[in-house]
Amino acid sequence: METNPCNNPTNTGFTVPVRVSRESRPDGTIVSINGVEVGGKEVVVISGPCAVESSEQLFEIARTVKKGGARILRGGAFKPRSSPYSFQGLGEEGLKMLREISRETGLPVVTEVMDTRQIEMVSEYADMLQIGSRNMHNYPLLKEAGMSRKPVLLKRGMMATIEEFLLAAEYILNQGNTQVILCERGIRTFETSTRNTLDLGAVPMLKRLTHLPVIVDPSHGTGLRYMVPPMAKAAIAAGADGLIMEVHPRPEEALCDGQQSLYPEEFMQMMADLKKIAIAVGRDISLP
């Protein structure tokens, strides 16, 4: 962008794709998920279980996170699992539970879509489609999501460069859908003491390069519960527009990702702390 080598936006000098480029919308994009706006002054927290396990579980968590200040409910019905023998999600049944609990709590819901053939069905139940880290390079899926009219939460591939991440978003915008939120969720590195390495530098870089809102997932980004609150604070301090994180009332019984899910009381405490950071950087989080 700039020509002074002392003000380069990146070390590698790649060209930002035209539709996602901040130059094309200098004021930034606000994505609206059934009335909840991401990309404005308010920092938005998305929370819920890793996977929808049952109607009771989901309802218990939804009430908790709403009380804590979350504005959007997350929960997986289709789960991409490394092993074919791991819990694969409840499928359409899980989607129905999400829709029902959305109605009861008033929280919009976001859930993952893994296959082009699922987009139509998932769109009937969800307020935002999530494209997960393993599918960031799934171009047919990106194109289909671009043809849908739903907002899309696009997670960075665990081994995708910033350039590839922006190009993946460009696939969606190029089909006419500009309601895209980018999510940094940790990259794979040589360091294995955390599940992934949360690349918070992606936040200021993406905010500079693109007009799309940027959120952070400290649950997958670290894989360790006690690291979620400090990294959530750090994400807001770095300029993130929102957070997505996992909460479970009994993590030790969770069907997936228990080790990184917050206990409800931890979530409550953290939200109060996050508000302080948001204010310190000139933003806010509305707590109930």
Place this chain on the structure above:
Amino acid sequence: METNPCNNPTNTGFTVPVRVSRESRPDGTIVSINGVEVGGKEVVVISGPCAVESSEQLFEIARTVKKGGARILRGGAFKPRSSPYSFQGLGEEGLKMLREISRETGLPVVTEVMDTRQIEMVSEYADMLQIGSRNMHNYPLLKEAGMSRKPVLLKRGMMATIEEFLLAAEYILNQGNTQVILCERGIRTFETSTRNTLDLGAVPMLKRLTHLPVIVDPSHGTGLRYMVPPMAKAAIAAGADGLIMEVHPRPEEALCDGQQSLYPEEFMQMMADLKKIAIAVGRDISLP
């Protein structure tokens, strides 16, 4: 440490070495650099040029960073450079300049030591010895630093795991020197749009595993000037005890690392912002 798998401090379950382990000093260690304490309530900022270039340059920067709120002056006299044809530093002459300007400004100085044979000389001039990223695995140097009576700033190897970082610190403590500060400065990953990937997750993990103070270097961690302020804020939000960063009055003329050095006015503005974050996490930065 814990036995509940839902409360693991790391994914890999390595054993923290005995002398650096937080269990051995649950209240944490405060390192004192000629009266400036790191590891207490105050967040300490260390700043200065990448390399000492001249007495005038150093004095100009020292006054600037002191005015901005830095408590310790940094500056390289011996520079580890990838190429034998790059500027290698002023050597002892640079050390003398550091000492003189320390006397004039009252700021303690930290500077890098690259060779076991330099430790005695550098110790005559510096208040704290820095062991750089490329020497984190230099065990003879770690042992010699452990035998010195100077505080040591130990930077994480750019491709060192947290476990190896703690073991490197253990080499120093094992020789009787407990005045060690750990510094996260970015790791090498597949992502090259930033110079390194700043691993802020290292901050909460190290704070949990060890009693040693932990600081962050957002200059080397990103390599890009505009990313330094947001990542500095994020580091404090994540729990860092301090920061080390590069400032240069004319970065485009700097003999090294100009692209990541802050302009003086950026440094001033950033310090005011950092204070707000420090307060939001229950800490403080004393500004002049």
Place this chain on the structure above:
Amino acid sequence: METNPCNNPTNTGFTVPVRVSRESRPDGTIVSINGVEVGGKEVVVISGPCAVESSEQLFEIARTVKKGGARILRGGAFKPRSSPYSFQGLGEEGLKMLREISRETGLPVVTEVMDTRQIEMVSEYADMLQIGSRNMHNYPLLKEAGMSRKPVLLKRGMMATIEEFLLAAEYILNQGNTQVILCERGIRTFETSTRNTLDLGAVPMLKRLTHLPVIVDPSHGTGLRYMVPPMAKAAIAAGADGLIMEVHPRPEEALCDGQQSLYPEEFMQMMADLKKIAIAVGRDISLP
């Protein structure tokens, strides 16, 4: 597998999934692609252009590689490209060209499938389905490939561990399709002077852990033409059952991956050299 720590098959000790485990078929699996057997004594070379560009181009290359000793023709009709603005392949038209040229030359063809909705169509034209690196984690696609009756060439994800690679293959076998060939094609590391880092250590490890044939792609694994012949030799020396590589008569005009495509005469020369290595490790390559 073993209990003597001095004979561990891996450093991490993961459990090999049951259906792909060598223990379940100690003698190894031979995959037959329309009569061409991979996994036996013969080392099989698959070659062709990166993308099908035209009938003439494809026919020219097919004759060349057949003459050189290739036994199977490769060519992309659906191309996964990082940018939506890059050439995306000829689609079904390209598949028809592949089929026609297969008929004329007698070479079976392998081509990539990127979407569950394409499997039926691609199966009509191709003798083997390729699942590319970017889709190794695409579980719905793996399941559908597992339900097809076509042999599957599964490429390792550029970010996938050996454990994840085996689990991806297990998804296919778990649906009843045991005709799976594994392909090491380079992983993403900090080193960017090559396009990827070809992990030839994957060959002996996979051969020990699983009964499936293992081949290597030195074109994508290096991204540089002059490195293809030496790495092809190395792959056979390491125990690979085959190779897949790109050839183009005018690489400088190729619509994709020209820099890594061999000139026809290079291919010819290389094949003679590969035969020598094959014989040196007790195998063979039948040249015309």
Place this chain on the structure above:
Amino acid sequence: METNPCNNPTNTGFTVPVRVSRESRPDGTIVSINGVEVGGKEVVVISGPCAVESSEQLFEIARTVKKGGARILRGGAFKPRSSPYSFQGLGEEGLKMLREISRETGLPVVTEVMDTRQIEMVSEYADMLQIGSRNMHNYPLLKEAGMSRKPVLLKRGMMATIEEFLLAAEYILNQGNTQVILCERGIRTFETSTRNTLDLGAVPMLKRLTHLPVIVDPSHGTGLRYMVPPMAKAAIAAGADGLIMEVHPRPEEALCDGQQSLYPEEFMQMMADLKKIAIAVGRDISLP
């Protein structure tokens, strides 16, 4: 080097430093270690224990590897260990054992030097100085090695790019010592099922870029005994001028790296196989 983008020697286009550049010595350099030449037609095998443990152990291994066809004896007297509590080597006592057994067997010896202060002493006993992976960025050590008159075996840093590796060698040549052998020994990646990822692509790239001989260490490069023979074969097939590998009569009792050390009988068998590969690529290994 070339200007046709289809014949680039690297993806990143870095400039090869002048003294190591192949352009400065197109015919290549032959390094002579007390009469044993590396870089000529003969592929040279260096072998011995990880660490010198006792005179008896060293003598037993030296006779074995000499009988198998090794031309140079390796063995560590100063060992760089991640933990201060691991065996650190026998020091000068170990050097004396190396010298004595060299005299008895006629094998020249190579051993690691970790500190500038050790170079003089080690030079009295060793025929070649090894600079280990952890010290590839230790510039004072490189300079001192450049001032010595001994041949230097420079191992690639586990975190070093090819460009940095060449620059490290340039530090040595720049001091007047051109007797440098480069050793690829595995890099650190996300894959942890092997100790390191052996980057055999480094061999053809280095052979093209520099006139210095290139050898490979399949022991450290994999960390697993059964992978050593196939990767040794692959290294020769890729064009390596030599190999360095660990042998131990009772690996399960070794004081370090037992899991990657070959049993004597494995070494013998492997050498016969390596000779076949060497001949297949137009080189040779002289067996006793």
